[in-house]
Amino acid sequence: MLKNGNNKKCIILIILVVVGILVVVTTIAVKENRKLNFFEKAIKDSTTFLTGTIYKPIGFIKDKIKENDEKNKIYKQYKKLKEKADKAKLYEARIKVLEGEIDNLKTSLDINQTITDYKKINASVVNRNVGAWYNTVNINKGSKAGIKEGYAVITDKGLIGKVVSVSNFTSTVKLLSTDEVINKISVKIEVDDKSIYGLLSYYDKKNNAYIVEGISDNTEIKNGSKVVTTGLTDAFPAGILIGEVKSVTKDRYELAKAVEVTPSVDFGDIDIVTVLDRDSK
Amino acid sequence: MIVAVLLISFILEGIISNIIPLDSLFISMFSVVAILVTYPLFNDSKIKFLIYSGSLGLLYDLTYTTTPFINTFAFLITALIITLICKFITLNKLNLILIVIFTVLFHETITYLLLCLFRYRTFNDMTLIMGLYSSIISNVIYSYTVYIIIERICKKHKRKYVK
Numbered sequence: 194m195l196k197n198g199n200n201k202k203c204i205i206l207i208i209l210v211v212v213g214i215l216v217v218v219t220t221i222a223v224k225e226n227r228k229l230n231f232f233e234k235a236i237k238d239s240t241t242f243l244t245g246t247i248y249k250p251i252g253f254i255k256d257k258i259k260e261n262d263e264k265n266k267i268y269k270q271y272k273k274l275k276e277k278a279d280k281a282k283l284y285e286a287r288i289k290v291l292e293g294e295i296d297n298l299k300t301s302l303d304i305n306q307t308i309t310d311y312k313k314i315n316a317s318v319v320n321r322n323v324g325a326w327y328n329t330v331n332i333n334k335g336s337k338a339g340i341k342e343g344y345a346v347i348t349d350k351g352l353i354g355k356v357v358s359v360s361n362f363t364s365t366v367k368l369l370s371t372d373e374v375i376n377k378i379s380v381k382i383e384v385d386d387k388s389i390y391g392l393l394s395y396y397d398k399k400n401n402a403y404i405v406e407g408i409s410d411n412t413e414i415k416n417g418s419k420v421v422t423t424g425l426t427d428a429f430p431a432g433i434l435i436g437e438v439k440s441v442t443k444d445r446y447e448l449a450k451a452v453e454v455t456p457s458v459d460f461g462d463i464d465i466v467t468v469l470d471r472d473s474k
Numbered sequence: 475m476i477v478a479v480l481l482i483s484f485i486l487e488g489i490i491s492n493i494i495p496l497d498s499l500f501i502s503m504f505s506v507v508a509i510l511v512t513y514p515l516f517n518d519s520k521i522k523f524l525i526y527s528g529s530l531g532l533l534y535d536l537t538y539t540t541t542p543f544i545n546t547f548a549f550l551i552t553a554l555i556i557t558l559i560c561k562f563i564t565l566n567k568l569n570l571i572l573i574v575i576f577t578v579l580f581h582e583t584i585t586y587l588l589l590c591l592f593r594y595r596t597f598n599d600m601t602l603i604m605g606l607y608s609s610i611i612s613n614v615i616y617s618y619t620v621y622i623i624i625e626r627i628c629k630k631h632k633r634k635y636v637k
Binding site: 215218229232233236237241244247318319320321326327329331357358365399460461462 | 492
């Protein structure tokens with residue numbers, strides 16, 4: 194039998210060794226785009242399924258309240274739309290002509306990266322930013338639905354982020370509303386007929402705005418101009434709305450323009466999302 | 475009862491996150507609150523308390539995050555701090571609010587620093603302060619509610635609850 198003092202030393206030694214191993218494992222394991230192992234996938238899937246099932250009745254009530262508000266709004270909109278409906282035939286004809294022109298241009302320029310070319314996977318949000326610091330949401334579709342790491346995630350209002358980890362039936366989406374400088378996205382600002390290219394560098398939480406830097410173009414950028422993805426990288430397809438220009442200032446080095454962009458998405462209220470399947474284009 | 479409180483709080487944290495807006499003043503840390511409120515039920519079995527806290531942290535990591543062991547560490551350190559605090563301060567209705575605020579702030583800070591240490595995040599003092607500021611109200615309310623429920627159950631079963 195070990196004496197009391199020896200016993201305590203032994204326990205402290207074991208704890209130190211375990212902590213040491215955990216530190217090494219964590220340093221290797223804490224990578225955003227790493228693949229989850231079988232054990233992690235199984236636990237994530239089962240607990241997400243459980244929380245999702247418990248949330249269903251609460252979600253139902255929440256949806257009903259939302260639905261009621263929407264109904265009132267829709268009725269008002271319906272009245273306005275009725276007036277516009279008469280002009281629909283004119284627009285239909287114009288769309289057909291424009292679609293034909295787009296197809297011709299795509300063929301001649303060899304472009305196949307617009308948002309319409311991507312297969313869309315719809316999913317519901319199961320939980321949002323648990324743990325406060327992660328800026329992630331978990332959705333109820335995973336690799337079985339065809340989702341892979343790096344896929345862009347949008348809502349009906351615009352881009353919200355990209356998939357960072359996938360299990361069989363769930364995925365984790367890193368939101369763009371993070372203040373880290375890791376979300377460099379190539380964007381263009383549409384000013385009249387001209388496109389001004391820049392780089393979405395980070396999200397300023399204090400002002401609720403994205404900061405677009407690296408703009409050397411001297412064209413005047415008007416407030417309210419639309420900011421969309423360029424599709425120059427494989428990560429995000431072209432033409433996804435990011436937001437509208439809020440103000441134009443100088444960047445941190447006072448060399449080029451820095452543009453504050455109000456996000457088109459309300460990050461506080463994301464329920465349904467669409468994952469864009471990059472591989473199916 | 476301990477397992478039930480821990481698991482219910484753990485699941486509730488995920489569900490509540492879906493209802494409360496992301497940038498609100500009501501960030502829920504119910505799992506951390508649960509390990510604090512259940513501490514008196516462990517009857518001085520510190521090792522058991524640490525094992526339960528570490529396991530909950532690991533489950534938290536696997537379910538809600540993509541960072542294995544960060545929350546396991548954070549939950550273990552928080553559990554150690556709780557045992558230290560409860561050595562000097564009695565966990566009763568009056569002290570509960572103060573202890574919850576300290577524990578939640580401590581846990582949030584530790585998690586944030588660990589995430590920065592492992593380069594998952596970049597350190598930003600304003601983000602940290604805003605995060606801490608937003609995580610007090612809902613957790614104090616939750617801890618008080620759970621405390622009263624556990625106290626009543628213990629009274630019914632003639633068990634000692636106050637530490």
